[in-house]
Amino acid sequence: MTRLTAQQKRFVEEYLMDADAQAAARRAGYSAVACAAAAGRNMRHAGVQQAIREAQEKRAERVKVTQDMVVRELAAIGFSTMADVCRWSGDSLELLDSGSLGSERAAAIAEITETTTSRGGTVRVKLHSKLKALEMLARHVGLYDERPDEAVPAQDNGRPVLSAELREKLDAMYGAARTAGAEAGGGVRIPQRAGPESYLCVMGGDCDEDDGDPEDGSDF
Numbered sequence: 001m002t003r004l005t006a007q008q009k010r011f012v013e014e015y016l017m018d019a020d021a022q023a024a025a026r027r028a029g030y031s032a033v034a035c036a037a038a039a040g041r042n043m044r045h046a047g048v049q050q051a052i053r054e055a056q057e058k059r060a061e062r063v064k065v066t067q068d069m070v071v072r073e074l075a076a077i078g079f080s081t082m083a084d085v086c087r088w089s090g091d092s093l094e095l096l097d098s099g100s101l102g103s104e105r106a107a108a109i110a111e112i113t114e115t116t117t118s119r120g121g122t123v124r125v126k127l128h129s130k131l132k133a134l135e136m137l138a139r140h141v142g143l144y145d146e147r148p149d150e151a152v153p154a155q156d157n158g159r160p161v162l163s164a165e166l167r168e169k170l171d172a173m174y175g176a177a178r179t180a181g182a183e184a185g186g187g188v189r190i191p192q193r194a195g196p197e198s199y200l201c202v203m204g205g206d207c208d209e210d211d212g213d214p215e216d217g218s219d220f
Contacts, residue, residue: 002047011042012051016059071140073107078133080108085125095125 004012007028014024021039030038042048060066084105087094098106113124
């Protein structure tokens with residue numbers, strides 16, 4: 001393997017932390033104005049590439065993680081639906097027992113929060129971001145052309161644009177309210193007929209409430 005400089009070795013170590021080349025270059029001591037160029041240069045360097053690859057292989061062996069395991073987990077999240085974790089009809093809602101979900105369906109759940117107030121209570125169910133999981137899955141299986149001009153079309157706020165055909169299909173499957181929630185980045189409330197109010201953050205949105213998630217409104 002090509003001998004690396006001390007700074008290149010540090011870059012490799014930092015890159016393994018979060019796979020962010022530019023951030024790794026900054027933490028490795030490259031100047032702020034040169035971070036982007038240094039990141040690109042290092043990622044094209046054969047010795048750096050080999051060092052990263054070998055380190056990733058060793059780490060995967062240590063923790064017994066395979067590419068197949070990662071892809072299966074992403075698929076479980078990407079193809080999950082609220083119907084996997086609950087049942088609803090009209091204005092009634094029933095959460096499925098956790099023991100009946102199985103590991104794949106349970107993997108899609110980001111959080112379940114119950115809140116009780118003097119006026120009653122709410123149960124909030126949020127799934128992990130389907131969009132992020134599908135994007136990562138698509139990259140794993142080579143569905144993306146990485147050229148910038150092939151990027152997925154987006155609105156000014158960065159959320160995906162739904163084609164008329166896709167919107168029609170989603171409306172037919174889940175109802176116009178849920179499609180509107182997806183485009184707005186919010187959730188859809190589904191109250192119970194009696195007892196404490198329960199609602200679902202359909203599509204992984206925030207139901208117009210700030211839950212502290214830095215990705216508020218965009219994770220659906």
